[in-house]
Each structure stands twice: as C-alpha cells, then as structure tokens.
Amino acid sequence: MLTPLFLTTALLFMGYTCYSLHTLLCKVRPLGIPYFVVPFYPGPLTRIFPIPFVNLLIKVFGLTHPRFFLMTSDWQVRRRCEVYRFIRSDIFFTVTPWKVILHVADPDMAVEVLAGKGGNGELYTRPDVYNSMLGLFGENVITAEGAVWRDHRKITAPVIGKSLSVVWEESLTQIQQMIRYYDKHEAINTSYRDFRRATLGVIAHAGFSKVMEWCPLTTAIANEKDGEGSYQKCLHVLFENFMWAVIAPSWILEMLPFKALREAGGAANNFRFFMNEWFEERKTKIELDNKTTLGPSSKADLMESLVRSSGLDKGSTLETPLLSKSEVIGNAFIFILAGHETTGHTIANAIYFLAMYPEYQVRLQEEIDSILGDSDHNQTSYETHFDALSSGWIAAIMFETLRLIPGATTISRQIGPTPRTFPRAGSQRPVTLPPGIEFWIQIICLSHNPKYWSQPGKTEAESAITEFRPERWLPKSEDNTMFKPYNGSYIPFSIGARGCIGKKFAHVEFTAIILGLFREMSVEFDSCGGRKTFDEARLECLAEIERFEPKITLQPSGEMPGIKWVRRR
Numbered sequence: 001m002l003t004p005l006f007l008t009t010a011l012l013f014m015g016y017t018c019y020s021l022h023t024l025l026c027k028v029r030p031l032g033i034p035y036f037v038v039p040f041y042p043g044p045l046t047r048i049f050p051i052p053f054v055n056l057l058i059k060v061f062g063l064t065h066p067r068f069f070l071m072t073s074d075w076q077v078r079r080r081c082e083v084y085r086f087i088r089s090d091i092f093f094t095v096t097p098w099k100v101i102l103h104v105a106d107p108d109m110a111v112e113v114l115a116g117k118g119g120n121g122e123l124y125t126r127p128d129v130y131n132s133m134l135g136l137f138g139e140n141v142i143t144a145e146g147a148v149w150r151d152h153r154k155i156t157a158p159v160i161g162k163s164l165s166v167v168w169e170e171s172l173t174q175i176q177q178m179i180r181y182y183d184k185h186e187a188i189n190t191s192y193r194d195f196r197r198a199t200l201g202v203i204a205h206a207g208f209s210k211v212m213e214w215c216p217l218t219t220a221i222a223n224e225k226d227g228e229g230s231y232q233k234c235l236h237v238l239f240e241n242f243m244w245a246v247i248a249p250s251w252i253l254e255m256l257p258f259k260a261l262r263e264a265g266g267a268a269n270n271f272r273f274f275m276n277e278w279f280e281e282r283k284t285k286i287e288l289d290n291k292t293t294l295g296p297s298s299k300a301d302l303m304e305s306l307v308r309s310s311g312l313d314k315g316s317t318l319e320t321p322l323l324s325k326s327e328v329i330g331n332a333f334i335f336i337l338a339g340h341e342t343t344g345h346t347i348a349n350a351i352y353f354l355a356m357y358p359e360y361q362v363r364l365q366e367e368i369d370s371i372l373g374d375s376d377h378n379q380t381s382y383e384t385h386f387d388a389l390s391s392g393w394i395a396a397i398m399f400e401t402l403r404l405i406p407g408a409t410t411i412s413r414q415i416g417p418t419p420r421t422f423p424r425a426g427s428q429r430p431v432t433l434p435p436g437i438e439f440w441i442q443i444i445c446l447s448h449n450p451k452y453w454s455q456p457g458k459t460e461a462e463s464a465i466t467e468f469r470p471e472r473w474l475p476k477s478e479d480n481t482m483f484k485p486y487n488g489s490y491i492p493f494s495i496g497a498r499g500c501i502g503k504k505f506a507h508v509e510f511t512a513i514i515l516g517l518f519r520e521m522s523v524e525f526d527s528c529g530g531r532k533t534f535d536e537a538r539l540e541c542l543a544e545i546e547r548f549e550p551k552i553t554l555q556p557s558g559e560m561p562g563i564k565w566v567r568r569r
C-alpha cells in the first residue's frame with residue numbers, strides 16, 4: 001500500500017520538477033546569455049545536503065567542467081574567474097528547477113543592481129532564504145525592506161558612525177592585552193579565533209558599553225561561572241553552529257539526539273536570555289537617566305538608540321514606538337555578528353599575508369615609525385591619527401586583503417514584479433530581464449576580473465591579479481589619492497543605500513589593530529622546531545586560502561600554518 005503511494009508521489013514530484021525546469025529554460029534561452037542547468041537551488045541549507053555529496057563526487061571522479069563545480073558553494077573561491085573566462089561572458093545563468101540565478105561579474109550591472117534606481121531595496125530585495133536566517137532573533141536592518149528598513153537604518157547607522165573614537169581606543173586596548181599573552185607563548189594557530197575575540201571586544205564596548213578583556217577563548221570558557229564567560233561561550237557555540245541554529249526552533253533542536261544540534265539550540269536560547277538581560281538593564285538605566293537628566297545623551301551607543309526607539313522607557317517621547325523588543329534583539333544580534341566576524345577574519349587574513357610577504361611588514365613598520373616618531377602609539381586617538389594612517393600602507397594592505405579574500409563572496413538580490421533593463425560594461429548591449437530572476441553579484445569574481453585589474457601597460461600575468469600586491473593601491477607620485485578601481489569592480493562592503501553600515505568602523509578598527517600590533521611586534525611562520533622552511537609554510541598557507549569556505553563569512557576550512565609573534569628588533 002505504502003510503496004505505490006510513495007512511487008506515485010515521487011513520479012508526480014519528478015514530473016513537476018521537469019515541467020518547472022522546462023518553463024524556466026524557455027524563459028532564459030531567448031535572452032542569449034550563457035546558462036548551465038543545476039539540479040537544485042544552491043542556497044545556504046544545501047551546504048548540509050547535497051553539496052558535501054557533490055564535493056565527494058567531484059573529488060573522486062576528478063570532474064572539472066563548470067556544470068559540476070557550479071553545484072558547490074565555494075566555486076567562486078576555488079575557481080575565481082575561471083567560468084567567466086570559459087564562457088567569455090561576465091554574466092551567466094544557472095537554471096534550477098525552482099529559480100533562475102544570474103551570476104554577475106560585470107561591474108556596470110552590479111552598480112545598477114546595488115546602487116541604481118531601486119537599489120534601496122524596493123525593486124531589488126534580498127531573497128527570503130537569507131532573511132529568514134539572519135532574522136533568527138527578530139527583524140533587523142539587514143532583513144527589513146522599504147519603510148521599515150529606513151527606520152532601522154536611521155536608528156542604527158548614526159550611532160555606529162559616532163562610535164569611532166571608542167573603536168580606536170578599544171582596538172588598541174584589546175591588542176595590548178593580546179600582545180601580553182602572545183609575549184609568553186611561542187606558536188599560535190588560533191589567530192582567526194583570537195582576532196574574532198578582539199573585534200568582539202570592540203563591538204561590545206562601542207555598541208553596547210560592555211567591557212570584555214581580551215583573553216584566549218579557552219580561558220574565557222574556563223571562567224564560565226561569571227556571566228561574561230558564559231556569554232562568550234554562548235556566542236562562540238552559536239556562530240560555530242549557526243547553520244544548525246536556523247534550521248528549526250531552539251526548543252526542537254534541544255530535544256534532538258545530536259550533540260551539535262542540541263548545543264546550537266541551547267546557544268540560541270542563551271543568546272535570547274542574555275539579550276533580554278541587556279535590554280532590561282538598559283531600559284532601567286534610561287528610565288533613571290530620564291529622571292535625572294534632560295534626555296538622551298549625545299554619547300548614546302547602539303543599544304541605547306535601539307532601546308529608546310522601542311519606546312519602552314517611561315520618559316519616551318515616541319508616540320508610536322519604531323521597534324518592537326524582538327526587533328531590538330534582532331538588531332543587537334546582527335550588529336554583534338556583522339560587527340565582529342567580518343573584521344576579525346579580515347585582520348587575520350592580513351596577518352597571514354604579512355607573514356607570507358615579510359617585505360611589506362618592513363614597509364608598514366617604517367611608515368608607522370615615520371608618522372609616530374617617538375610617541376607612544378597607545379596614546380594616539382582616532383581624531384589625531386586616523387587620517388595620517390589611513391591612506392598609506394595600512395589602508396593598502398586592508399584593501400588588497402579584501403580584494404583577494406572579501407568577507408562575503410556574493411551579494412544576492414531579486415528582481416521585483418516587472419522586467420528591467422540593465423547596462424553592461426564596455427560596448428555590450430544592455431539586457432532586459434524578466435521578473436523573478438535572482439542576481440548573485442560575485443564580489444570575489446569582480447575583484448579578480450582581468451578586464452579591470454590588469455594594470456596599464458602590463459600583461460595579465462605581470463599584473464599579478466591573484467597575488468598579494470598592496471602597492472597597487474598606493475598613491476602615485478603625481479597625486480596623493482589612493483588608486484580608485486573601475487566603478488563596481490571592487491565592492492567588498494557593497495555599495496548604494498544598502499551598503500555596509502560598518503565600513504568606516506571596520507577601517508578604523510583595522511588601522512588601530514594593525515598599528516598596535518606592528519608598532520611593537522613582527523609576525524613570522526612557526527618553523528616547528530626547524531622542521532618547516534619558510535617556503536613550505538608559505539605554500540601551505542596559499543593552499544589553505546584556496547580552500548577557504550563561505551560560512552557566515554569566508555574562512556579557513558582546515559588548519560592554517562602556525563605563526564609566531566616576535567618583538568621588533
């Protein structure tokens with residue numbers, strides 16, 4: 001009885017899938033844009049299944065054709081521009097039975113989607129699958145659209161912009177504490193985690209007025225009895241298992257017989273608990289302040305701005321609160337997440353590049369010394385030193401790191417209800433696309449596209465597009481401004497009204513952290529007691545970078561070679 005029922009359902013499903021694929025192919029073929037058929041929609045949850053299975057098949061059978069690797073989630077990292085070169089086009093479709101995706105490495109089209117008319121999210125919204133993941137704790141500035149998004153942005157962006165002095169100070173403090181620890185330790189192979197902890201400390205202070213001393217994660221977890229330790233453990237578990245935390249409500253996950261799922265559910269629950277506590281704590285403080293002062297202080301941080309906008313404080317002048325409590329917590333989560341992972345990993349990536357190319361460390365240190373002279377870098381401030389340090393080697397190293405390894409590989413958007421025409425770079429004809437198509441703007445393919453990254457008068461090979469060459473960003477002798485790439489070919493922070501709120505925050509943090517580290521220290525590969533040469537470690541590092549995988553941000557999938565911090569001679 002069950003077998004025929006199962007077979008009929010399976011046949012009906014397959015029939016519907018083929019019909020749907022056929023309909024979408026009929027839509028795509030007349031457009032004259034190259035396309036590949038992919039049997040499933042490669043959204044975030046397919047990283048659990050079937051992508052690992054596809055990866056196994058590719059490895060076992062040595063499959064190299066794009067129709068195979070386009071089924072994986074990390075082809076942009078492993079193949080960079082290969083597929084665009086293969087099809088001789090900067091745009092192509094993957095057609096799945098449920099969706100048509102346009103992969104874009106054409107800068108003019110990327111600019112139109114992200115920053116053209118309708119780039120504020122009204123015509124080109126994020127696909128729902130991403131919003132449901134990022135809205136795990138409540139709607140927020142990333143998941144909201146239209147008028148609601150404008151409110152969220154108005155509440156959050158100005159306070160983030162005003163926090164830069166705290167960002168500078170706290171970055172230097174975190175690094176001082178980190179150096180104290182590194183001074184006593186030989187080799188480090190926890191850099192990604194360590195820098196994530198430093199940048200978590202910065203966003204906790206700048207956005208939430210919480211002071212978190214830097215210590216290695218293991219020490220923080222060992223101190224779990226104190227509230228701070230368990231909060232840090234909860235964040236660590238949540239971010240490491242984020243994929244699991246979004247697949248079902250926490251109470252279901254906590255009942256399942258799998259440890260990773262139970263832990264993810266528990267961490268999500270604990271996070272809600274901590275955020276509730278922070279919310280109530282801040283609400284009480286605001287109510288007290290309202291009784292004793294004349295209103296909101298000009299030094300309000302992100303949490304204060306969020307809580308005040310929820311209108312829950314008794315002295316609130318808001319007739320209609322702009323945010324619900326769950327939106328306050330949703331935004332707190334998104335700023336903790338976006339505000340520390342991306343920057344922490346970018347700094348760790350830059351450190352590995354500097355270990356691979358020590359000549360750039362020397363130039364960086366010489367520049368820092370020439371700007372600071374004998375003064376103490378720990379006495380510097382955002383107001384006095386950021387400008388001087390933000391247009392030379394430090395900035396060049398950050399820009400080049402993000403060009404080679406952007407935090408996010410892809411930005412996705414979907415076309416609204418009417419067909420739209422999009423420009424193409426060069427002398428190519430504009431294309432008109434039907435509704436329902438999803439754009440995947442490939443940040444990493446744009447920043448490797450030889451048409452825009454080959455240097456004038458040099459061949460593609462001489463331009464070393466896949467190599468770390470920060471000097472490409474430095475001002476040329478005739479003017480004092482840094483290199484400006486072709487519009488749309490370099491968008492690690494995205495562009496347009498929905499571009500990154502934390503771009504300057506990240507730049508200030510990166511500058512202060514690199515300053516704090518390299519004024520006192522140099523980084524080198526750990527030779528494992530003389531058993532590993534510099535060249536071996538460098539090759540190992542390059543091979544690991546080729547294997548980076550997009551989790552929340554792009555990050556190592558295996559173990560990076562160990563590094564050592566040594567005092568400058």
Ligand code: HEM
Nearest residue numbers: 141142338339342343346407492493494498500501502506
């Ligand atoms: C190197 C560091 C960073 C990188 C590479 C980065 C990258 C990005 C990108 C690519 C987007 C656009 C995503 C999309 O449209 O789908 C974005 C948006 C966003 N970023 Fe960042 N980010 C960084 C640091 C930060 C920091 C430090 C914060 C907060 C303090 C932050 C907060 C946000 C927010 C709230 C949005 C959503 C804006 C909106 O939709 O209106 N980011 N970021």
